[in-house]
Amino acid sequence: MMFWFDHDVSGWGWFAMSAGMILFWALIITVAVLLFRALERPHEHTRTPTGPAPEQLLAERFARGEIDEEEYRRHLSVLRGAGPGTHP
Known part of the structure; x- marks a missing residue:
């Protein structure tokens, strides 16, 4: 029965998990936005002269x-x- 005691997450543990999750999703969203912008930008070496x-x-x-x-x-x-x- 000693197994169930003293395994609670403290206040700092909850803070660390929350901050880690926010940073994780911020990183995922940033990578997705940068990837989307890179794919939508026309490549400079494929441009043809317009005139x-x-x-x-x-x-x-x-x-x-x-x-x-x-x-x-x-x-x-x-x-x-x-x-x-x-x-x-």
Whole structure:
């Protein structure tokens, strides 16, 4: 019968259990929120450019008559990396 005596949880034990349970659930909720935010955020390496390509913009300027053929070819060679003196 001695087994049933002196096994009660003291006031500090209840406090420690309550604080531990609150910290446990706070940790679980924080991890869930951070995981949700990470999954909802678009990845930076998968983004595509939203505007037209530089060569397309150059072609549109040439088509509108804003630049002449020589300037178009010069800019196009610079964009393609051939250098300003080389024509494609």
